[in-house]
Amino acid sequence: MRRYIARRVAAFVATLFFVSGLVFVVVRVLPGDPALVIIGAEGSPEVAARLRESLGLNRPILVQYAEWLSRAARGDLGVSLQYDVPVGRLILSRLPVTLPLTVMAAVLMAATALPLGLYAARRHRRAGDYLAMVVSQVGIAIPGFWAGLLLILLFSVHLGWVQSGGFAGWSSGLWPGVRSLLLPAIALGLFQTAVLVRATRSSVLDVLREDYVRTARAKGVSELAVLAKHTLRNAMIPIVTVAGLQLGQLMAGAIILESVFALPGLGRLALGAITARDLPVVQGVTLFVASTIVLINFAVDLLYVVLDPRIRYE
């Protein structure tokens, strides 16, 4: 196991190195000059040229990358061109929005998809199953941003129960914070919930056809125990795999939903940074998201061992 972890850590570092290099090159070969974006169409090209020089953008790309890499290795991700604030501080300041939003969407996803998928599998080819599939199909078909707007219309504009957008901040209390993120989390988790319902149903259906389930039932084991002990646990490996991938997609989905709900999260930071060609921020956020996704995958791999003791990584 120790050797496995060491291998994964090495792979983690290599992945980050690759991702950082790729992003560094991609954002610099994209048409669009950070200096021009900063001074805008009203400024003069001469000023833009001077600004480009002072930002160090005229130097060879390899030199820029090497310098960035050496600073990043020491934990310094540079300073935002747009905000004039250290990138690390900016990312940290956005986490209290994006992290709870993603976690809430994930909890919502798991809490809805697992029972519904299980229920659909149990009621295979009966009305309950068809209804669950229709609901999940609708969830897949509705884009998150549209679901977000519908939720705002209903709960904010018509009913006035929650704010239409923005983030109250955790300093104003737990409930105001949670309330600001409730609608975005529902909109964000909708698509992934629908996908997970289908994955759960399919995986549970496969297990329900296994001989050991039939044996358990024949022994007179209660249906609840059959489902919880014999079925769900054995069905969890593919479900956890799908859910792990979905966590990454939830972070990506946050980019659009944070704009719809005007939330000051990581996604909106990334979007604004790309538009403003704020290269250090784009670089920093991408690296952070890549690290998170690699860590989630690693956690999923470790979870396999917990779920199925037969799995060994040596």
Added chain:
Amino acid sequence: MRHLARLLLVALALAPLASPAAAPAENLVVQVATEPPGLDLTATPASATAGVVFYNVQEALVKVDRHGKIVPWLAERWHTSDNRNYTFFLKRGVRFHNGRELKAADVKFVIDRAMNPETKHPAPANYEAISDIIVKDDYTITFALKNTTANFLLNMARQGSVIYPREAVDTLKSEPIGTGPYKLGEWVRGDRIVLVKNPDYHVKGLPKLDRVTYRFIPDPNAALAALKAGDVDAAMFGLGPEHIPDLQKDPRFQVIVGETTNDVIMSMNNSRKPFTDVRVRRAVTYGINKPEVVKGAMFGFGRVIGTNVDPLNPYFVDMSGAMPYDPAKAKKLLAEAGYPNGFDAVLKVAPQYYYTVRTGEVLADQLQKVGVKIRIEQIEWGQWLSRVWKDADYDLTIIGHAEAWDINNYAKPTYYFRYDSAEFQRLFKESEVTVDDKARRELYVKMQKRLVEDAPVVWLYIHPRLAVTKQGLQGFWKDLPAPAFDLSEVAWVK
């Protein structure tokens, strides 16, 4: 399942009780679409920055007022006897937000810094005419000019000429200090900027609000929802014209429709065939039905124009009828230019500015009828700046030029229009050194006529000011003659 339903019902029933109380009347929450890319007016000409900082946090010696007139501001008056030496007499007792009194040395420091190429001020050309700045005493300062410069006072009123204390120069980007009616409270990046009342403001009785919060809501539908839900008191930038008719009927809101200096144009690359030929440029102009463009793209909001000078400019001449829609004439001109069957062209637009795409779609449809087949290419703003604005790598493009008094762009052959007219350049140069108002007006009329004749671009319409506020708010400017959003007189009606 029944338990869950009950729980949900209870939660939904309790939710309204948990809603926050209405904001006190002295506070204002305004929606803006774009977050400023830094708050330093001497580093960025971004309108998002000016919308927050200019007039509210930082001010200049003189000010363009709500009627478009230059009036004394931090300077209580100015004097010039030869139009080459301007002496400003500063108001006494004006204090910066850090408590220190504004002195003439601060003014010298600020303008010296703007003139220094090392500081990367975005518009150093505005100060090129200055040869010397002499501080006569704490409240008197003289600017000596190299030659007569008609726009000198205007340049001193621009956003890049705001006065700040020298000790705050390093924090202008994130914590600007000035003399304005509001001080920066906090900037929660990505979410909001809060301004708080400056109790020592140099204009008695102002500002009327205690606190102003700018909320960044980029999505127009989300902005509309925030307004209707009562989460914001006013939507300043970001609502589209399609939202206005409904809001005009809603008794909860008042809609402000005014003029701006933002002239929306379709530029033709004058250095690229077939637009090198003036007949082609005129044909394109005749092929466009501008009132229909305003109707189709802007729901009828926006004023049709015929040249660069906007209606808020004192030298405005209505030339909207100079080249009216005439498809037969357009076809004839195209045939004369050697394009009897028309030609193909690519129109590059940046969807960040919604009106460019909509206007482009209407124009493509109209121009097809005279044989000009347009393919619309949507490119992101950063690319637009590089490819169109900097490199002039385009056939056609649409954009709004928000800057006031920007006729000088047509006198620069390297500007992205690539319009090179010796006659126009001569007229412009003359207008820059002519201070007599009547003579200058005549030059401006001549310049505008020259532009209409040469048709380097198609001037389409003035992008309207469309703001919506809750009933009970007053004091907003109707028109925007300057790129500012002055909130000093805004108040709730008691």
